[in-house]
Amino acid sequence: MSLSSKSAQEISELLDEYGIKHGPVVDSTRALYEKKLREAMARGKRAKPSPDKTYYREEEEEVVYHTYRPPMGTEGAGDSSVPFLLITFGSNIYAQSHFFFFFFWITNCKQERFRFSYFVCFSCPFRKPYMRSRPEYTEREYEDERTYSRPNLEYRGRDYVHEPHVYDTPSSFRNPSYLKSTPVKPGGDTPKKAESSHLIPPWVQVLFFLAVAGFLYFVFSNMETTHSDPFKKIE
Amino acid sequence: MSTTSKKHQDFVDEPMGNKAVTALPGIGDALGTKLQKQDFDKAYMVLGQYLVLKKNTEQFTEWLKKASGANSRQAAECTESLHEWCNNFL
Numbered sequence: 001m002s003l004s005s006k007s008a009q010e011i012s013e014l015l016d017e018y019g020i021k022h023g024p025v026v027d028s029t030r031a032l033y034e035k036k037l038r039e040a041m042a043r044g045k046r047a048k049p050s051p052d053k054t055y056y057r058e059e060e061e062e063v064v065y066h067t068y069r070p071p072m073g074t075e076g077a078g079d080s081s082v083p084f085l086l087i088t089f090g091s092n093i094y095a096q097s098h099f100f101f102f103f104f105w106i107t108n109c110k111q112e113r114f115r116f117s118y119f120v121c122f123s124c125p126f127r128k129p130y131m132r133s134r135p136e137y138t139e140r141e142y143e144d145e146r147t148y149s150r151p152n153l154e155y156r157g158r159d160y161v162h163e164p165h166v167y168d169t170p171s172s173f174r175n176p177s178y179l180k181s182t183p184v185k186p187g188g189d190t191p192k193k194a195e196s197s198h199l200i201p202p203w204v205q206v207l208f209f210l211a212v213a214g215f216l217y218f219v220f221s222n223m224e225t226t227h228s229d230p231f232k233k234i235e
Numbered sequence: 236m237s238t239t240s241k242k243h244q245d246f247v248d249e250p251m252g253n254k255a256v257t258a259l260p261g262i263g264d265a266l267g268t269k270l271q272k273q274d275f276d277k278a279y280m281v282l283g284q285y286l287v288l289k290k291n292t293e294q295f296t297e298w299l300k301k302a303s304g305a306n307s308r309q310a311a312e313c314t315e316s317l318h319e320w321c322n323n324f325l
Contacts (some may be wrong), residue, residue, distance in 0.1 A: 023289040032288075032298045 003034045011037070243312070246278075247319040254278040259310030266303040273302055285317045292318060 003011065006027040011033055015022045018040040025033055243260040251258070256266035258278050275281055281299075288294045295317075296310045305313070 021289070021291060022294075023287045023291075028284055029287055029298075032294060032301070035297075035301075036294075129316060 003037055243316050243319075246316050247323060248252075251282065251320065253280045256281055259313050260316040261305065261309040262303065263264055263309075266305050266309065268302045275302070282317060282320070285314075285321075290318070290321065 003014075006014070008030070011025045011030065012022065014037050015025075015033055018037065019216060020033075020036050022033055022036075023029060240260060242258075246251075246254075246258060246260055254277070255267070256270050256275055256278050257264060259267075259281060270276070270281065275284070282312065284298065285295050288298065292314050296307075296314050299305055299310045299313060300307070303310075316322055
């Protein structure tokens with residue numbers, strides 16, 4: 001690629017590409033602009049593709065989220081609001097409880113009762129399958145909630161079976177991580193939010209949040225420490 | 236620090252007309268000769284180059300250094316004087 005052989009128009013376009021402010025490419029300015037272009041090329045082209053990569057990655061997350069809806073088995077051709085709600089509800093439950101688990105973990109690092117409280121809370125019907133993957137995902141979950149959209153999806157089908165309440169909540173935990181991918185989100189996500197906001201008033205959501213928080217705190221505070229020998233008989 | 240010399244004051248206080256390139260602050264005989272060899276024999280031609288570069292002081296300084304062999308101080312002086320002249324008369 002020889003810059004000298006390019007036309008003035010091409011040089012001008014290249015300068016724009018590299019974000020170099022410039023005037024007309026005339027005889028007296030051409031040498032300077034060619035030099036500028038060479039320097040810019042040596043530095044490496046501005047990373048235009050990388051933001052797309054970011055979007056693509058997040059879009060992948062969203063797509064996985066999308067495809068798990070059918071197995072829930074509640075929707076007919078027209079009614080797609082319920083599974084949307086249940087997914088968001090499930091995600092909220094999931095996110096909230098893990099937020100609290102993490103909080104408790106932080107405050108009781110390396111103590112026995114952490115594991116016990118985790119166990120108890122996992123004994124809730126919709127949490128059973130996660131018992132074996134507990135330890136690793138507490139930390140991971142806090143760092144990147146999005147990665148849990150995939151393992152969590154298969155359990156969402158059970159959430160609505162056991163929980164009588166209907167909750168709306170795409171927002172507090174999920175939204176921040178998805179805000180970045182808003183421009184390329186598949187259409188499925190948007191109707192989810194829109195519909196859920198029509199059906200569930202925000203105060204119910206807050207109330208539920210507080211209820212879960214209170215419950216978890218209560219459970220946690222009533223833990224007994226298990227420092228003693230586990231094989232000792234309880235009398 | 237920019238202590239404006241008499242040459243600078245003389246240049247920016249009046250239209251440059253047909254002044255030679257050596258009238259530009261920072262451009263002495265040696266640099267002036269080099270510029271003249273590249274057909275920049277009048278001050279207004281150097282002004283023209285400054286304007287064609289859209290008054291981009293950084294790019295103009297870079298060009299001037301290359302064209303005349305000026306050092307940073309001399310190029311900065313010339314650029315500053317042209318900038319001020321434009322403010323006054325353009």
